[in-house]
Amino acid sequence: MSLTVLERITRVLRTRLELLLNQSTYNTNVCEVIRPVRLDDYTPKNLQIVLTKGVDEVIDELSYPGNPPSVAHKVTFNIRCHVMTDEQDCDPIDYVVDMFAADVQRVVVGTDSTWHTFGNLAVHSEFGNYEPIAAEGGIDGVNVPVLITFRHSEGNPYEVRA
Amino acid sequence: MIQSDASTVFCNANDHAEPVTYYKRDGRSRIINAVVERQALQLLNEDGDNIIPIFEIHVKNDSVLGISSDELNLGGDSLDFAIRVGQAKSLRTITKLLGHDEGMLILECR
Numbered sequence: 001m002s003l004t005v006l007e008r009i010t011r012v013l014r015t016r017l018e019l020l021l022n023q024s025t026y027n028t029n030v031c032e033v034i035r036p037v038r039l040d041d042y043t044p045k046n047l048q049i050v051l052t053k054g055v056d057e058v059i060d061e062l063s064y065p066g067n068p069p070s071v072a073h074k075v076t077f078n079i080r081c082h083v084m085t086d087e088q089d090c091d092p093i094d095y096v097v098d099m100f101a102a103d104v105q106r107v108v109v110g111t112d113s114t115w116h117t118f119g120n121l122a123v124h125s126e127f128g129n130y131e132p133i134a135a136e137g138g139i140d141g142v143n144v145p146v147l148i149t150f151r152h153s154e155g156n157p158y159e160v161r162a
Numbered sequence: 163m164i165q166s167d168a169s170t171v172f173c174n175a176n177d178h179a180e181p182v183t184y185y186k187r188d189g190r191s192r193i194i195n196a197v198v199e200r201q202a203l204q205l206l207n208e209d210g211d212n213i214i215p216i217f218e219i220h221v222k223n224d225s226v227l228g229i230s231s232d233e234l235n236l237g238g239d240s241l242d243f244a245i246r247v248g249q250a251k252s253l254r255t256i257t258k259l260l261g262h263d264e265g266m267l268i269l270e271c272r
Contacts, residue, residue: 043240043255044255084257086187088235138258138272
């Protein structure tokens, strides 16, 4: 089964986030990276990442004419970083959350100067404003949005275009 | 009296309670009786994109028969129970202490 350009980008992004699992390179050791299913069956955990897709916007200014034309999309991926530290933990929660978000940025960017293409699938990528997760739900954390712009052939979301 | 009622009346496995496994953050566990409210409040979670079940769990405030209020750790303690009756049990994190007194704890699991 072939994958849409968007799904291929999502999988590359997830693969990069999974580099935070069971490692000693970064300060944050993530316990799991989840893409939720319809009836969500995951349970919140400390240092957990939930990857979801947000707004998908067509960008006319970046779309190209042609045969077929290419259509540009700007999609917001929400990298939701969950923190549930031990009640006895003395570290300020802001410190833990900030470090988590920083490590997410580092692992998504990596050391590749072309990280923003996500394996030649996208044309531009940037991080959005951090959105704190309200603690009254029992979970602390932050959402790190990544805005990824890509093109596909008009009428064919499976064909990537430069 | 309130502590006695908690186990003989409210958390009685012959009535409304059922055995669940309480896992502490450090990995230790024990089987306790709990009343699991499966009238799950489904709502969009903080992630904003997903509907999740929420369960209200009633246990005795006791370090052997239930969960004591001073041992509970909202940073990783969890309970193992079936989301739907008849299904296999799954681990659910305790996310909130909704209320408690000398006899009972009311917990939120997700």
